[in-house]
Amino acid sequence: MKRYVVLIAYRPEVWEAAGPTGRQEYFDAHHAFERFVDEHGTRLYSGALCEADTATTLGPGRGPERVVTDGPFVELTEQIGGYYDVELPDLDTAISAGRLLPADYTVEIRPVLTIEGYVPA
Amino acid sequence: MTPDEVLAAAVREEWGRLVALLLAQFRRLDLVEDALADAVESAARRWPADGAPDNPPAWLLTAARRRVLDRLRAEAMVLRKEPLMLVEAARPTSGGAVMADPGGLVEDDRLRLVLMCCHPALAPEVASALALRLVVGVPTADIARLFLVPEPTMAARLTRGKRKIVAAGIPFGVPDASVLPERLDVVAQVAYLAFTAGYAPGSGPDLLRADLSGEAVRLVRVTLAMKPDEPVLQALMALLLLQHSRRDARVGADGRLVLLPDQDRLRWHHDEITEAVALVAAMPSPVRSPLAESYRLQALVAAEHATAPTASDTRWDRICDHYTALVALNPSPAVRLAAAVAVAERDGPRAGLHELDDLDHALPHSHRLPAVRGELLARDGRRREAVKALDLAIARCRNDVERDHLTRRRDELRATIDQ
Numbered sequence: 001m002k003r004y005v006v007l008i009a010y011r012p013e014v015w016e017a018a019g020p021t022g023r024q025e026y027f028d029a030h031h032a033f034e035r036f037v038d039e040h041g042t043r044l045y046s047g048a049l050c051e052a053d054t055a056t057t058l059g060p061g062r063g064p065e066r067v068v069t070d071g072p073f074v075e076l077t078e079q080i081g082g083y084y085d086v087e088l089p090d091l092d093t094a095i096s097a098g099r100l101l102p103a104d105y106t107v108e109i110r111p112v113l114t115i116e117g118y119v120p121a
Numbered sequence: 122m123t124p125d126e127v128l129a130a131a132v133r134e135e136w137g138r139l140v141a142l143l144l145a146q147f148r149r150l151d152l153v154e155d156a157l158a159d160a161v162e163s164a165a166r167r168w169p170a171d172g173a174p175d176n177p178p179a180w181l182l183t184a185a186r187r188r189v190l191d192r193l194r195a196e197a198m199v200l201r202k203e204p205l206m207l208v209e210a211a212r213p214t215s216g217g218a219v220m221a222d223p224g225g226l227v228e229d230d231r232l233r234l235v236l237m238c239c240h241p242a243l244a245p246e247v248a249s250a251l252a253l254r255l256v257v258g259v260p261t262a263d264i265a266r267l268f269l270v271p272e273p274t275m276a277a278r279l280t281r282g283k284r285k286i287v288a289a290g291i292p293f294g295v296p297d298a299s300v301l302p303e304r305l306d307v308v309a310q311v312a313y314l315a316f317t318a319g320y321a322p323g324s325g326p327d328l329l330r331a332d333l334s335g336e337a338v339r340l341v342r343v344t345l346a347m348k349p350d351e352p353v354l355q356a357l358m359a360l361l362l363l364q365h366s367r368r369d370a371r372v373g374a375d376g377r378l379v380l381l382p383d384q385d386r387l388r389w390h391h392d393e394i395t396e397a398v399a400l401v402a403a404m405p406s407p408v409r410s411p412l413a414e415s416y417r418l419q420a421l422v423a424a425e426h427a428t429a430p431t432a433s434d435t436r437w438d439r440i441c442d443h444y445t446a447l448v449a450l451n452p453s454p455a456v457r458l459a460a461a462v463a464v465a466e467r468d469g470p471r472a473g474l475h476e477l478d479d480l481d482h483a484l485p486h487s488h489r490l491p492a493v494r495g496e497l498l499a500r501d502g503r504r505r506e507a508v509k510a511l512d513l514a515i516a517r518c519r520n521d522v523e524r525d526h527l528t529r530r531r532d533e534l535r536a537t538i539d540q
């Protein structure tokens with residue numbers, strides 16, 4: 001099994017314009033994704049994120065050197081709307097899963113790295 | 122055969138199979154290729170003295186396995202752990218006996234290798250380099266020459282590709298029947314990219330690079346042998362053979378580009394043309410997959426050229442029909458430009474010029490569009506306008522060989538106006 005974070009980029013205005021039926025389609029697509037992952041691997045974590053304008057960014061630096069600014073890393077028309085942290089057999093399975101997500105999403109599949117010698121505290 | 126020839130033949134025929142077997146066993150993309158290259162090197166040293174072994178690929182496999190095991194032992198000593206490639210769980214394990222029985226299992230491994238190298242998650246230029254290196258065993262230096270990049274750049278590209286395969290978890294496996302057709306489409310596109318690279322005019326010796334395109338033809342041949350009923354591979358095989366069959370006739374003794382109507386047809390590879398024509402004739406018409414159909418129609422056009430006894434015997438009426446179907450399938454400006462040329466050949470320059478009318482906004486930087494327009498205007502007797510169009514083509518053209526050709530043509534025309 002391999003661990004992937006599936007990042008979802010979406011356009012907030014598309015989601016906002018979706019009526020109750022539209023939203024149900026989003027939910028159905030997420031359910032299809034989740035069931036597929038459960039069938040082929042494991043769902044570890046997931047989260048839907050608040051809009052990018054609620055984000056706070058800390059610049060590089062030590063402690064108080066980090067400058068606090070309003071907004072996400074990068075301003076784009078698409079923004080990260082959520083993520084799934086999953087374990088699946090391989091990239092092909094992850095692609096098949098990602099294809100089940102709502103059609104207007106852009107989906108990034110990022111393998112999770114195990115850092116040699118690092119043990120979480 | 123001398124031992125050297127036996128080795129060259131074994132490398133040529135068996136490289137991909139050996140890589141596939143080693144990957145299936147060790148799952149270490151970073152070790153397998155080097156181990157096999159080492160095995161070939163040691164064979165090159167020992168076979169001339171000891172004589173070639175009875176079973177050359179088995180010898181190479183054993184030697185390569187020993188190299189991989191040495192490396193694994195060395196790593197175990199320093200406790201370094203490299204990530205393993207992902208191999209389908211359901212895959213039967215292949216042992217040492219496999220070489221003696223080259224049945225379906227082995228062919229499956231080679232298909233896994235092709236699909237892994239040509240994965241859509243790899244950039245096309247990375248995928249085509251990997252496929253040439255791992256499946257057909259083309260040396261890195263030759264791949265670099267094919268793609269017109271320095272060898273270290275190509276070596277880095279191959280390394281990056283292998284790293285992505287392992288890190289992203291691109292499997293060494295054959296996907297479900299529901300996904301396989303789209304994956305074979307990617308294989309075809311990757312092979313086509315490698316093929317066309319050899320024909321992209323470069324600064325180096327052109328003919329040599331056209332020969333390297335033959336390695337892409339071999340990649341398609343290997344894949345077609347495993348999936349003989351796959352329309353996209355049949356059509357691509359036919360198309361590539363037809364294009365490649367003209368390689369010896371397209372550069373003149375003076376190094377200049379020789380255009381199709383002026384080529385010496387005796388120098389075409391007629392055995393390849395025969396094979397391609399038979400392949401495309403056996404295909405249903407039309408085929409369902411759009412990519413396969415597009416290759417099939419292009420192959421039909423190429424077949425008309427290849428089977429015309431002389432340039433003036435070319436059946437432009439049939440070529441126009443194929444282009445009509447191709448434009449309906451893929452109305453891209455490049456296809457429409459080619460179709461316009463065919464119309465001009467069938468119905469005269471004015472009909473062709475008419476077809477070019479609405480292409481300017483779609484091809485604002487193309488040198489081919491004004492080049493074609495200039496040629497058709499010249500044929501229509503409108504020489505001043507033709508010179509103007511060729512001036513634009515020359516200004517836009519970025520390739521030396523083609524620009525020389527256009528410049529000569531324009532100067533000829535201009536001379537006839539001045540007289």
